[in-house]
Amino acid sequence: MSLLKKAQKGPSMMSKAAAQVQNDVLFGTSANFPRVVEVDLTSVTPNPDQPRKHFDEEELRSLADSIERMGLKQPILVKQVPGGKYIIAAGERRFRAHQLLGRDTIFAIITDGDLDEIALIENLQRADLDAMEEARAFARLLERHSYTHEELGRIVSRSQGEIARTLATLKLPEAMLQEYPAFRKSISKSILQELAFIDDAELRMQLWEEAKTGKLTIRGLRETKKNPDIAKARARGGKAADAPAGDGVSRLLASINRSVKRTSGDVSALKPHKAVLDDEQRAALRRLRDLLNELVGD
Incomplete structure (x- = not known):
């Protein structure tokens, strides 16, 4: 049927004919x-x-x-x-x-x-x-288009929390922002974001220097944030055991008490199922036992 005849069939056929022309324009x-x-x-x-x-x-x-x-x-x-x-x-x-x-x-x-x-x-x-390129790009879009964090998150397929954590890195000290490009391959985005939420300038700088060596892990950074006084004592050349008694040690002991209670409960619940433990799990429990024996002096 020709396009003219299709057009004579009414609006519906005309629409289909137009669509056919549109679809046939380029092969x-x-x-x-x-x-x-x-x-x-x-x-x-x-x-x-x-x-x-x-x-x-x-x-x-x-x-x-x-x-x-x-x-x-x-x-x-x-x-x-x-x-x-x-x-x-x-x-x-x-x-x-x-x-x-x-x-x-x-x-x-x-x-x-x-x-x-x-x-x-x-x-x-x-x-x-890298972390800073991403953060600056987010900030530019927010400024130019007045997006909310939610709107920007939908555009780039990120959660509002991820947007906020990324933007937080822009608040790091200017000296760190200037140094970062030289260490962009050894300092991950996660580490940079964690550093951005540390208020203690001395601790943050200590961790920054460690991060530049490529030896700081995200787990180690979070543990240090929980016990900053002991971390500072270590940075000054002392050992954790040499750190002065005070709030830092008290927080550490309180954390240990919570961990012991939680671990004791887990171990008790595991007892009826000890037969299903594999070699790797048994080895991990032995290491824990040895560490505890060393700590309490048995």
Whole structure:
């Protein structure tokens, strides 16, 4: 049936006919099919607000080698601006790799979306951002669009709690924020967030110095937060046992009492099932027994 005859069948048939025309425009694809273009590299500009600020030269060279061998598998994402120019929304590493190869053009998909949101989401999906890059990107979106934490969380698929913890890192002392990029690979996001919630400046600096060595674990940091006085004594060159008696030791003893009560209850509940313990579990219980014997002097 021709389109004219379909139109004569009434509005319903006309709508179907229009849809058919729309779907057939580009080899059977829908009208909102992404616009893929080949653009001159000289007409492409990196996004000045790109969340990611650090580009590893070795990784870029590796990507360039891959593109040279296999070709570009995923076009970059750009937004068209006046003057025949484009701003990168996603794919700056691919753009830089083309520059390394001396290419004149690059394939790109044109988007009308928000540059900040696209760039942030693309980097989050690739886990490309360090803790501070992520925090600054969140703060920029909140400021520019007046989002609530809940709204931003929906956009980037994060909980309100995660948004708040990430933003808290921006309140760390300026000296730490300046030092962080040099240690971004050894200091995890979790550690940086924990440090942001420590009010004791001396303790926070002690933990920061330990974190820069790559030896501070998230578990160790949390334990230190529970017993800060003993941690400070250790930092001054003393041992935990040499720490002066006071609130710090009292808190530690109170914590031990709670742990002993909880562990005693767990062990009692386990007694009827001791036959099902495997070798690894038995070894762990023996280590605990030995530590307790050493503590009480038996």
